[in-house]
Amino acid sequence: MSETQPDLFPDEEEPGGAFVTVARVGEIPEGRGRAYPVGKRMIAVFCVEGRYYAIDDFCPHQGASLAEGYLDGCIVACPLHHWRFSIEDGTWMDNTRIKIDAYPVRVVGDRIQVRIPPEE
DSSP: OOSSOOEEEOOTTSSSOEEEEEEETTSSOTTEEEEEEETTEEEEEEEETTEEEEEESBOTTTOOBGGGSEEETTEEEOTTTOOEEETTTOBBTTSTTOBOOEEOEEEETTEEEEEEOOOO
16 A cells, blocks of 8 residues: 555546546556555556556455455456456456446556546
8 A cells, every 4th residue: 555645636638537646657566456545545556568457446345455356367356255347447247237436547757647536
């Protein structure tokens, strides 16, 4: 988990949220995830084949950290009971009508940024 709250970098061009720097390129190992606090959320950020993906960190079944889960391509399995989610769009692979939140990710310089919608 990140030691400090990420920096906020508003994106003037896209309504519906601000981009938040959660890590630097190289801090998330290939094929792994890390959890970061962003406002009132915990976000799991994954690196797969040099691309970054972000979803809610907590598994809806019993709250385990998905960042600590097992990656198989773009699918993460919860470390407790192996519920599987797409890191691309948050779809629960065993019932594709159910999803957790997924977030757009961009890299600006060496900063990995996740777009978070405004607090409700």
